[in-house]
Amino acid sequence: MTRPIRMRVRLDGDLAEIRALIDHPMETGLRKDSKTGELVPLHFIQNLTVSLNGKPVLETQWGQAIARNPYIQLRVRGARVDDEVSIEWLDNQGERGRASAKVPPPG
Amino acid sequence: MNTHADRRFFLRTWAAGAAAAALGWLQPVLALAAGWNKSAFQAGNIVGAIEFAGVAEALPSEDIVIKAPEIAENGAQVPVEILSNIPGTDQILIFSDKNVQPYVGLFEFKNGAEAFISTRIKMGDTSMLRAVVRANGKYYVRMREVKVTIGGCGT
Numbered sequence A: 001m002t003r004p005i006r007m008r009v010r011l012d013g014d015l016a017e018i019r020a021l022i023d024h025p026m027e028t029g030l031r032k033d034s035k036t037g038e039l040v041p042l043h044f045i046q047n048l049t050v051s052l053n054g055k056p057v058l059e060t061q062w063g064q065a066i067a068r069n070p071y072i073q074l075r076v077r078g079a080r081v082d083d084e085v086s087i088e089w090l091d092n093q094g095e096r097g098r099a100s101a102k103v104p105p106p107g
Numbered sequence B: 001m002n003t004h005a006d007r008r009f010f011l012r013t014w015a016a017g018a019a020a021a022a023l024g025w026l027q028p029v030l031a032l033a034a035g036w037n038k039s040a041f042q043a044g045n046i047v048g049a050i051e052f053a054g055v056a057e058a059l060p061s062e063d064i065v066i067k068a069p070e071i072a073e074n075g076a077q078v079p080v081e082i083l084s085n086i087p088g089t090d091q092i093l094i095f096s097d098k099n100v101q102p103y104v105g106l107f108e109f110k111n112g113a114e115a116f117i118s119t120r121i122k123m124g125d126t127s128m129l130r131a132v133v134r135a136n137g138k139y140y141v142r143m144r145e146v147k148v149t150i151g152g153c154g155t
Helices: B002-014 B046-053
Strands: A005-012 A015-022 A045-051 A055-062 A069-075 A084-093 A096-102 B064-065 B072-073 B078-084 B089-096 B104-108 B118-120 B127-135 B138-150
Touching: A005 A084, A005 A096, A015 A045, A015 A084, A045 A069, A055 A069, B046 B089, B046 B104, B046 B127, B064 B127, B064 B138, B078 B089, B078 B127, B078 B138, B089 B118, B104 B118
Parallel strands: B072 B138
Antiparallel strands: A005 A015, A015 A069, A045 A055, A045 A084, A055 B104, A069 B118, A084 A096, B064 B078, B078 B118, B089 B104, B089 B127, B127 B138
């Protein structure tokens, strides 16, 4: 199953502001399905990495308390137009996601 | 419902149509951050969580800035922004003291990333929000209370 990642990069000088919204349920394992009344199994992203031109700039370990459809915003120095920003994640069920985008010109 | 709220947020924040990020399945898979601190994430109280995360000895610092609402109406989506003005900061850890499992996450900055993160977390109850940062191998902490109207851990 492919879960989309929406990414937006803004360049100001050499500072890239990266924002991303990752489609993921981030189930805590405590929520009951409203139809069946059964608990929805734990399902959450454990590791997420953001890279600039293949070099990691942010590496994370997450618990189940990151909100559903995780949002992150970060700032990276040394970025240039056309650099590649990529995001990759892995969840507790072994599912993975990946997306990439180019740094656009400022303005 | 949250999905829709997020989409609206996204469209409002950024120009419509600008959020295209092509899926890159054909490119080599990057190495993901090694490891996941199971004992810290599964700790059922704040004392255990900070102990297993190795940050129990963190010193209080006002050079950490926590931006979060004083009152969060929806505990399922609490916006949190953390900035460290301590030189040499390379990690930010977030804890929500009263959550069933208080350790929320670790953010490690490398290769030019600034010591800043903005995200959204779940808070089960009114609680202290604890931001711990690592700078030159030492840990520092700042806390801030967030009042939660409707808890967000069973959602």
